[in-house]
Structures are given as C-alpha cells and as structure tokens.
Amino acid sequence: MTTLGWTLADSWTITRRTLTHWRNQPGLIIFSWFFPVLMLLVFGSLLGGAMDLPDGQSYYELLVPGIFALTMLFGLEGTMTAVTQDKEKGVTDRFRSLPMSSAAVVMGRAIADMLDTLIALAVLVGTGLALGWRWHEGLPKALAAFGLLLLLRFALLWIGIYIGLSVRNAQSLTVVQVLVWPIGFLSSAFVATSTMPAWLGTISQWNPLSAAATAARTLFGNPDASITTTWVGSHSVLMAIISPLLLTAVFLPLSAHRYRNLSR
Amino acid sequence: MTTQQVIEAADVRKNYRGGTEGAGLNGFDLTVTAGTVTGLLGPNGAGKTTAVRILSTLLEMDSGQASVAGYDVRRQGAEVRRRIGLVGQYAAIDEVLTGRQNLTMFGRLNHLAHAKAAKRADELLEQFDLVAAAGQAVGKYSGGMRRRLDLAASLIVAPDVLFVDEPTTGLDPAARLEVWAAVRQLVSNGTTVLLTTQYLEEADQLADRISMLKDGKVVAEGTPDQLKTQLGSDWLDLVLTDPAELEVVRRLAEPLADGELKIEGQRLSVPVKDRTRALVVMANSLHEANIEPEDITLRRPTLDEVFLHLTGSKVAV
Ligand SMILES: Nc1ncnc2c1ncn2[C@@H]1O[C@H](COP(=O)(O)OP(=O)(O)O)[C@@H](O)[C@H]1O
Numbered sequence: 373m374t375t376l377g378w379t380l381a382d383s384w385t386i387t388r389r390t391l392t393h394w395r396n397q398p399g400l401i402i403f404s405w406f407f408p409v410l411m412l413l414v415f416g417s418l419l420g421g422a423m424d425l426p427d428g429q430s431y432y433e434l435l436v437p438g439i440f441a442l443t444m445l446f447g448l449e450g451t452m453t454a455v456t457q458d459k460e461k462g463v464t465d466r467f468r469s470l471p472m473s474s475a476a477v478v479m480g481r482a483i484a485d486m487l488d489t490l491i492a493l494a495v496l497v498g499t500g501l502a503l504g505w506r507w508h509e510g511l512p513k514a515l516a517a518f519g520l521l522l523l524l525r526f527a528l529l530w531i532g533i534y535i536g537l538s539v540r541n542a543q544s545l546t547v548v549q550v551l552v553w554p555i556g557f558l559s560s561a562f563v564a565t566s567t568m569p570a571w572l573g574t575i576s577q578w579n580p581l582s583a584a585a586t587a588a589r590t591l592f593g594n595p596d597a598s599i600t601t602t603w604v605g606s607h608s609v610l611m612a613i614i615s616p617l618l619l620t621a622v623f624l625p626l627s628a629h630r631y632r633n634l635s636r
Numbered sequence: 637m638t639t640q641q642v643i644e645a646a647d648v649r650k651n652y653r654g655g656t657e658g659a660g661l662n663g664f665d666l667t668v669t670a671g672t673v674t675g676l677l678g679p680n681g682a683g684k685t686t687a688v689r690i691l692s693t694l695l696e697m698d699s700g701q702a703s704v705a706g707y708d709v710r711r712q713g714a715e716v717r718r719r720i721g722l723v724g725q726y727a728a729i730d731e732v733l734t735g736r737q738n739l740t741m742f743g744r745l746n747h748l749a750h751a752k753a754a755k756r757a758d759e760l761l762e763q764f765d766l767v768a769a770a771g772q773a774v775g776k777y778s779g780g781m782r783r784r785l786d787l788a789a790s791l792i793v794a795p796d797v798l799f800v801d802e803p804t805t806g807l808d809p810a811a812r813l814e815v816w817a818a819v820r821q822l823v824s825n826g827t828t829v830l831l832t833t834q835y836l837e838e839a840d841q842l843a844d845r846i847s848m849l850k851d852g853k854v855v856a857e858g859t860p861d862q863l864k865t866q867l868g869s870d871w872l873d874l875v876l877t878d879p880a881e882l883e884v885v886r887r888l889a890e891p892l893a894d895g896e897l898k899i900e901g902q903r904l905s906v907p908v909k910d911r912t913r914a915l916v917v918m919a920n921s922l923h924e925a926n927i928e929p930e931d932i933t934l935r936r937p938t939l940d941e942v943f944l945h946l947t948g949s950k951v952a953v
C-alpha cells in the first residue's frame with residue numbers, strides 16, 4: 373500500500389476504536405446524544421414563556437438553531453477528554469512507538485468526533501421538528517446551515533486536541549468544562565445578541581458560536597433580531613465561514629506543534 | 637547488521653525543559669548484545685524511563701549518539717519503530733476495549749491484514765494465558781493481567797528489541813511472579829530485551845547483564861556475577877555463639893581483612909581477597925583458640941552491597 377493508503381487505513385482503525393467504545397458502552401454514548409435534547413426541552417420550557425417573538429412564533433424557532441450551535445460547543449469536551457486520557461494512560465505513546473502513520477492518530481479522532489456530532493445533530497433535528505421547529509427557506513439552504521454548524525465543530529475539534537494535549541491530566545479539564553457554559557450563554561444561542569445590554573451584546577455577537585447560531589437562523593428562516601439590527605448579524609453567514617476557518621488556522625498548527633512536542 | 641550490538645548508546649544527554657537541573661540523562665552509555673536480557677537498574681528518578689523513551693524514539697535527546705537494531709534513533713525513527721516493541725511504565729492499553737479487541741487493533745496498526753491480526757491476537761491470548769478474559773473489557777483486568785496484555789500487545793510483530801519499562805512497579809508479589817514468568821518466556825524465544833527496574837532482585841532474576849544507573853549515568857555494568865566481584869572482595873561471615881568472643885575473633889580476622897570489618901550483633905563480616913586461604917586460615921585460628929563458631933561461610937557481595945558501594949544510595953529490594 374502507498375503511504376496515503378496506510379494513513380487512511382490507520383485512521384479508519386483509530387475511528388473504529390471509538391465506534392467499538394460505543395458498542396461496548398452504549399449507555400454512555402446514547403446519553404451523550406440525548407443530552408442536547410435535554411437542554412432543548414429544559415431551556416424551551418424555562419424561557420419559552422418569557423420570550424416575545426414576532427407574530428406569536430414559538431420560542432423553539434429561535435432556540436433550536438441555538439441548541440444546534442451549543443451542541444457543537446459541547447462536542448469540544450468529548451474531544452478534549454479523549455485526547456487527555458490517551459496521553460495520560462500512555463496510549464498515545466504506544467501509538468507513537470508503532471510503525472503507523474502519526475497523522476492517523478489525529479485523523480481517526482477527527483472522523484470519530486464528526487460522526488458523533490452528526491448523530492447528536494440528527495437526534496436533535498428530529499426532536500426540533502417534533503416540537504414544531506421548521507426550516508422555511510428550502511432544503512439546500514438548510515443543508516448549508518448544517519454545513520456551517522459542522523464547520524464550527526471541526527474548528528472546535530482542533531481547540532479540543534490542543535487543550536487535551538496541553539493539560540497535565542484529566543482533572544485539569546474540569547476548569548475548561550466549567551468555562552464552556554459562560555461561552556455558551558454569552559452568545560446568541562438562547563437570545564438574540566441585540567436584546568442584551570450593549571456591552572454584553574458586543575462581546576456576544578463576536579462569539580463564533582453566535583455567528584453559527586445566527587447564520588443557521590438566517591439560512592433556516594428562523595427569527596433572530598440581530599439579523600436586521602447589527603452588522604455582525606446581517607453578515608452572519610460570512611462570519612460563520614470565516615471564524616471557524618480562523619480558529620482552525622490557529623489551532624490546527626498549534627495542535628500539530630503540541631503533538632510533535634510530546635517528544636521534547 | 638554487521639555487529640551483534642542491538643542497542644548502542646554513547647554519551648546521551650537529556651535535560652527536560654523546565655525540569656530540575658541535572659534531572660534526565662547526563663552522559664548515558666549502553667550496549668546491548670543480541671539475544672540477551674539487559675537490566676537497567678536504578679532508583680526512582682535515575683532516568684530509566686527517560687532512557688527507554690529516547691531509545692524508542694518517543695523523546696528527543698539533547699546530544700549524543702544512539703542506535704537501535706542498527707538504525708539511528710534520531711534520523712531513522714521510522715525504521716527503529718518497525719523493529720521495536722515497547723511496554724511503557726504504565727500499561728498502555730485501551731480500558732474500554734476487550735483484551736482481544738485491543739490486540740486486533742494493535743495488529744491492524746502494525747499493518748497486519750484483518751484475518752492475520754485476528755489470528756495473531758488469538759495466539760497471543762493463548763501464550764499469555766488470557767483466553768478466558770479475552771472478551772472482557774480491560775478495565776476489569778487485574779494489574780498482572782494488564783501487564784501481560786501489555787506485553788502481548790508489544791509482541792504482535794516479533795520485535796528485534798523489546799523495551800520493558802518497570803514492568804512490576806506497583807504490582808503485588810503474585811502479579812510480579814506472573815510478569816516474571818511472561819518475561820522469561822520471551823527470553824526463551826530469543827527476544828533481545830532491555831528491562832528497567834528499581835528492584836535488585838528482579839534484575840538478578842531476569843537479566844544476563846546489568847547496567848546500574850544513577851543520576852542519569854551508568855555507574856557500573858556487567859553480569860550480576862561480575863558486578864558482585866567488582867566490589868573486589870568476597871565476605872567471610874562468622875556467626876558466634878558467645879558475644880564475649882567477638883573481640884578475640886576480630887583480632888584473629890584482622891590480618892586476613894581486605895578492608896573494613898563489619899559487626900552486626902553476633903555476626904562478624906570480613907572482606908577477604910583469597911577466598912580459600914582465608915577460610916582455611918580462619919578455621920585454623922579458631923580451632924587453636926578453641927572457639928567454635930555457630931556458622932562460618934564464604935559469600936559473594938549482594939547486589940545491594942554493590943549498589944550501595946557504587947552509588948552511595950540504597951535501592952528498593
Ligand atoms: N516530563 C518531565 N519534565 C521534567 N522533568 C522530568 C520529566 N520526566 C522526568 N523528569 C525528571 O527526570 C528525572 C528522571 O526521570 P525518569 O526517567 O522518569 O526516572 P525513572 O524512570 O528512573 O524513575 C527525574 O528527576 C524526573 O523528575
């Protein structure tokens with residue numbers, strides 16, 4: 373086989389490892405796929421009554437795309453934890469001592485995590501539709517919205533790998549796991565940023581999570597006040613393309629650097 | 637390979653970034669001959685893991701030379717990795733996968749075809765006595781079982797050299813025996829092994845040659861017997877029935893002593909050069925002085941004494 377052939381074969385072996393984890397511990401992975409559904413139901417009933425949407429639309433019209441974006445963010449934790457555990461337990465070292473492709477370790481992880489996200493997203497779309505959420509601008513635009521969400525997940529993958537390789541042990545991850553929440557709240561996931569106090573709104577609208585949530589709403593034809601009232605909001609699709617690419621451009625090389633530095 | 641040296645390291649130096657001054661390796665030398673087990677013996681923090689990680693290409697050295705199976709570890713890492721097996725200090729296996737799933741995965745990553753990887757997994761499970769636990773998640777394995785699976789995983793493709801880093805640190809005595817048996821089995825198959833340990837007994841039991849490591853440097857090297865003779869002298873041990881006789885016996889032994897005598901309770905230990913002569917002379921003198929000792933024996937120094945002598949520090953026993 374060629375070098376590329378081996379890289380692909382090795383990547384698939386690493387991906388299969390995660391799929392086998394799912395098979396061996398189905399409860400754990402199924403719970404993780406339904407966790408976003410839980411968030412959707414909790415925040416939907418918690419905040420739904422207090423929300424005033426134009427034309428008496430359901431709050432789910434705004435919330436569902438927000439939870440989509442939030443699910444991308446929460447995926448970060450899975451990546452981080454898996455990477456740190458492998459490093460801590462010496463599994464990464466064993467991979468590095470094998471004649472396998474070193475890129476495959478990361479590629480296998482990426483494929484597995486994207487698959488995981490795809491399933492979580494599918495479960496969430498089903499629930500959203502059942503709760504009355506709809507896309508109104510046709511399937512191609514809806515698919516484009518899902519594409520942008522997955523692009524964000526792809527960018528967060530590299531942040532996850534970078535942090536996962538950087539921290540000393542799994543315990544240090546707790547800090548990051550806690551910090552994920554304010555990042556989620558300081559975005560347009562739950563409310564349009566234009567309805568926030570000015571200074572909070574400014575921070576929030578530049579949050580890459582907001583870009584993804586607002587862009588998804590734009591493409592689905594779901595309501596978001598910031599689409600018409602702010603510059604970032606009206607350019608959300610552009611932002612949702614640029615910000616993940618920027619994050620990837622920064623964190624992919626950083627992760628590769630960290631990986632190489634394991635030998636220093 | 638032109639030489640029989642499977643591992644050659646010369647003046648290897650390594651200082652961890654942000655680590656303490658002097659921690660790591662400070663001019664590490666090692667040669668390992670094909671088909672032997674070499675024990676790298678040293679206390680905690682001596683640099684054993686650092687040496688193994690450098691030789692197995694996981695860690696870059698700051699300076700020095702090292703080759704494994706004839707390939708330079710710095711410039712020909714991929715070639716080295718194709719010829720080594722590594723059993724790290726911590727059992728590096730996937731805890732969620734079963735024993736068999738682990739072995740087939742590592743088989744695939746060693747680029748065996750599917751069927752071959754599965755077959756090899758079965759052979760290894762058999763060899764390491766893990767057939768009964770093959771379908772269980774490794775998370776449920778005992779320490780000894782994990783170590784055995786870890787050894788198995790590093791032997792999927794018969795390596796030219798196997799690195800085994802502190803295989804029994806933290807294991808209970810029974811599990812330690814299990815692991816020893818597994819290592820002995822490898823050795824009988826002719827695998828070249830570099831084994832690190834902080835236990836003298838383990839090195840004495842398993843290794844053909846021992847390199848003693850202290851502060852990142854090899855301070856002594858040889859077969860266990862050579863190391864024991866390196867102290868220069870054997871010991872004549874006299875155990876007396878009556879402590880009152882100690883002073884007399886000490887005076888009788890003094891002319892034979894090649895160094896300082898040791899007294900521990902009723903035991904007098906005399907370092908001697910000429911073993912047989914010392915024993916005969918001593919026995920005669922005792923007979924003439926009408927002293928009947930409880931015991932009189934000749935012995936080589938223990939590895940403990942060698943280690944203490946060479947390094948001034950104690951090692952776990
Ligand atoms: N990643 C690291 N960063 C800094 N110092 C380290 C690191 N790893 C090991 N050391 C230090 O290097 C020395 C040798 O460590 P090690 O090779 O693990 O010893 P051993 O395996 O013989 O116990 C120790 O003093 C240890 O504290």
Ligand SMILES: [Mg+2]
Nearest residue numbers: 684685725802
């Ligand atoms: Mg060690």
